[in-house]
Amino acid sequence: MARSLDGLVLSPVADQAPGQVGTRTRFDYHERDGEIWADYAGGDVVRGHLVGTRAGDRLDFRYVQLKRDGTTSSGHCVSTVVELPDGRVRLEERWEWESQPGSGTSVVEQLPDHGTRRGPSD
Template identity: 90%
Template sequence: MARSLDGLVLSPVADQAPGQVGTRTRFTYHEQDGRIWADYAGGDVVRGHLVGTREGDALDFRYVQLKQDGTTSSGHCTSTVVALPDGRLRLEETWAWESQEGSGTSVVEELPSRPRDGVSEISPSWP
């Protein structure tokens, strides 16, 4: 099983149709005891939330979002967690709207960590 999603920030690798999540959308994931949830925003999405479960490398969740035009939409998604060669995680998703017509597939990947202001990501050992 791939490592925990807790605290990870992921983003789609490609844009979807207008009015949906896209490369400017950021998902902040949380995970505890087989439960997952995330908040997301960016691009055409003002605010979104998802909640569901994880069993091994399989996720099953529902999502709801508020778009820039003031409309809301919701749906269901199943995802497979994949560990990339560089250690980051990828979610390979199959989703379907429940509030409107449409379904598809998408891929979101963990954003690479970047040192802030030249500070190393490695923490010193404190006595």
């Protein structure tokens, strides 16, 4: 199994459709005993949360988000955890909206120099 996601900050490598997560979105991941969760924000997303499970290198979670225009949306995602040659983590994702039509794939990667969360004074 790849290393723990706990404390990692990840971001999409490319923008999705308008009103969705994009390269300015940051995911702050946590992991404990097979459970994963993250808070995220940035770009068109004011606040988002995901929660789910990890089995080996497979994540299975649901997400919900509030966008700048005041609308909310939710969906389901299955991701594969991949360790990059430089030691950073990549998530290769297949997602599907549950609150609206649409599905797709995306890739998020650990940001360089963001191995762990930094406190407000860092």
